[in-house]
Amino acid sequence: EAGVTQFPSHSVIEKGQTVTLRCDPISGHDNLYWYRRVMGKEIKFLLHFVKESKQDESGMPNNRFLAERTGGTYSTLKVQPAELEDSGVYFCASSQRTPPDTQYFGPGTRLTVL
Amino acid sequence: AQSVTQPDIHITVSEGASLELRCNYSYGATPYLFWYVQSPGQGLQLLLKYFSGDTLVQGIKGFEAEFKRSQSSFNLRKPSVHWSDAAEYFCAVGAWGNKLVFGAGTILRVKS
Numbered sequence: 001e002a003g004v005t006q007f008p009s010h011s012v013i014e015k016g017q018t019v020t021l022r023c024d025p026i027s028g029h030d031n032l033y034w035y036r037r038v039m040g041k042e043i044k045f046l047l048h049f050v051k052e053s054k055q056d057e058s059g060m061p062n063n064r065f066l067a068e069r070t071g072g073t074y075s076t077l078k079v080q081p082a083e084l085e086d087s088g089v090y091f092c093a094s095s096q097r098t099p100p101d102t103q104y105f106g107p108g109t110r111l112t113v114l
Numbered sequence: 115a116q117s118v119t120q121p122d123i124h125i126t127v128s129e130g131a132s133l134e135l136r137c138n139y140s141y142g143a144t145p146y147l148f149w150y151v152q153s154p155g156q157g158l159q160l161l162l163k164y165f166s167g168d169t170l171v172q173g174i175k176g177f178e179a180e181f182k183r184s185q186s187s188f189n190l191r192k193p194s195v196h197w198s199d200a201a202e203y204f205c206a207v208g209a210w211g212n213k214l215v216f217g218a219g220t221i222l223r224v225k226s
Binding site: 004031033035041042043044045048056059091093095098099100101102103104105106107108 | 146148150156157158159160163165204206208212213214215216217218219
């Protein structure tokens with residue numbers, strides 16, 4: 001069974017540019033989560049999808065971040081325009097059942113904003 | 115609000131020595147708890163979890179953790195550390211809606 005995959009693994013962009021991160025969850029997992037770890041800080045929750053619906057987006061830092069999950073399969077996280085403080089590692093996770101359930105994490109996307 | 119404290123940012127142990135990584139949580143309801151590990155260049159891998167039942171849980175790679183409600187702790191242990199255990203370890207508590215709240219992580223170094 002394939003795990004959670006994320007693309008790209010690394011992205012380096014200039015301040016003000018746009019970046020789109022993609023996450024493919026484990027097949028059959030309705031729950032998809034985005035987390036972020038800024039350098040030296042804890043891993044922080046961003047948002048939670050159940051199928052294509054946003055269940056909880058309380059962790060999204062501001063309106064420069066837009067997450068979508070069309071068709072309830074893969075998800076994208078767009079940052080527009082990117083700022084220096086957006087640099088960090090963005091993790092995606094998925095789980096099969098309603099809570100509580102184990103979340104399986106992808107390898108992360110390291111975003112560097114110059 | 116939920117929170118997780120991992121008081122040790124770095125720990126160094128000798129190969130073959132025992133290991134204990136500390137984790138304390140704050141959560142108003144019955145918690146469900148996780149330990150994840152991140153090896154260099156890798157994603158987060160689940161080591162073990164506690165949802166209910168036996169408070170001593172076994173995980174992969176010879177790790178175990180004990181849930182102590184009275185101390186709000188979920189410490190991770192391994193009787194004999196291998197060089198390949200060098201990594202960063204994260205304790206997490208499952209909060210409302212299943213979002214995870216993580217501790218700051220503990221970096222484990224293993225010396226030969």
